[in-house]
Amino acid sequence: SSREMEELNDLGSFKLAASAGSLLVLCFYAVYVVVHVTALKFGKRWLHSRTRALQSRPADRTNLPPVSIIKPIIGFDPNLRVNLETFFRLDYPNYELLFCLAESDASPSLPLVTQLMNTYPSVEARVFQGIEMVGVNPKINNMISAYRAAKYDLLWICDSAILSKCLRTAD
Numbered sequence: 001s002s003r004e005m006e007e008l009n010d011l012g013s014f015k016l017a018a019s020a021g022s023l024l025v026l027c028f029y030a031v032y033v034v035v036h037v038t039a040l041k042f043g044k045r046w047l048h049s050r051t052r053a054l055q056s057r058p059a060d061r062t063n064l065p066p067v068s069i070i071k072p073i074i075g076f077d078p079n080l081r082v083n084l085e086t087f088f089r090l091d092y093p094n095y096e097l098l099f100c101l102a103e104s105d106a107s108p109s110l111p112l113v114t115q116l117m118n119t120y121p122s123v124e125a126r127v128f129q130g131i132e133m134v135g136v137n138p139k140i141n142n143m144i145s146a147y148r149a150a151k152y153d154l155l156w157i158c159d160s161a162i163l164s165k166c167l168r169t170a171d
Contacts (some may be wrong), residue, residue, distance in 0.1 A: 035063035047093040066094035071089035072142045073101050073160040084113065086164040088120040097125040102138075109160075124151075 036059055069087060073080075101107040107129060118126045128149070131141040145155065158164075 017075060033059065062121060064093055066096075066152040067092070067154045067156050068096050068098055068146075068152040069156045070098045070100060070143050070146045070150070071158055071160055073099060073107075073109050073113070074103075074141055074142065077143050079163070080160060081112055081116075083160060083163050084116055086133075087158070088116055088123050088125070092162060094152075095124075096151055097123060099125065099127045100146045101127060101129045102128070102131055102145045103143045149159060 033133075071084070071087065099113050101110060101113070108130070110127070113125075113127055117127075126146075126149070128145040130145075131138070132144050133141055134144050135141065147155070
């Protein structure tokens, strides 16, 4: 009987320890979930408040630096006209577009670039054709002449497949 009591005590101690351990794990996960949910809510609030503040702030357009936009173009893709036209319609006070066509003679995109330059004569744009071997990277070889001819210190290298959303509402 004494042995049975000992076994019951040991079993009770084990159940108590298991219950305490389970309770501790449950509390840990509850705190873990609360901390992460709180972090997500505060993070979302902080990010959205920054976005709203940036959108509502009047832009001081007099202090924006001029930028040279280098657009390397190889071949022709179906969305090329739409993508390039968004850069002719940028809502930015002072920029130049530098088109780098890898093909020196018969570039399929040259007529389109020329047409856009004629459609938007107020945008300073130049075309550079052919490549200059300055290294192993073909894109750098395509852009090096525009890089050297860039009028402004601030450069934006942007592939031809990129669509800009910072557009003027009227030209």
